[in-house]
Amino acid sequence: MSRVVALDHGSARCGVASSDPSGTIVTPLEAIAKPDTPAGMEAIKDVVQEREAALVIVGLPLGMDGGTTEQTNRVQHFAAQLRKLLSPVEVEVFDERLTTKAAQEIGGNSSEDSRAAAVLLERWLAVSEEQ
Numbered sequence: 001m002s003r004v005v006a007l008d009h010g011s012a013r014c015g016v017a018s019s020d021p022s023g024t025i026v027t028p029l030e031a032i033a034k035p036d037t038p039a040g041m042e043a044i045k046d047v048v049q050e051r052e053a054a055l056v057i058v059g060l061p062l063g064m065d066g067g068t069t070e071q072t073n074r075v076q077h078f079a080a081q082l083r084k085l086l087s088p089v090e091v092e093v094f095d096e097r098l099t100t101k102a103a104q105e106i107g108g109n110s111s112e113d114s115r116a117a118a119v120l121l122e123r124w125l126a127v128s129e130e131q
Helices: 038-050 070-086 099-106 112-130
Strands: 004-009 013-019 026-033 055-060 090-095
Touching: 004 038, 004 070, 004 112, 013 038, 013 112, 026 038, 026 112, 038 070, 055 070, 055 112, 070 090, 090 112, 099 112
Parallel strands: 004 055, 055 090
Antiparallel strands: 004 013, 013 026
């Protein structure tokens, strides 16, 4: 398995986490400011390249009923931009409901956004392992 990078997108900050090559250890990284700007997109590209990630998971904010929201549409647009920027690295979206709440409960020294990205990645790895 290759490294996977997870992103918890927000307009002000984007939480970032990465797996180890075996997919067993997830580490929150430094959050990226203003991810929708050219500088923010370049910072994301740099992290993906530095980590030699084969896949990027973007948290998809669905409503509690599983439906789409305005934020869902923004994140889908963000993921589409990443697909163009990061090609041939794959970009997938994955349900991020309650990751921020879990990150708050976990606590720690990393930013809450990056802890939420770590929770997202741990959940994605668990689901992908089952398949």
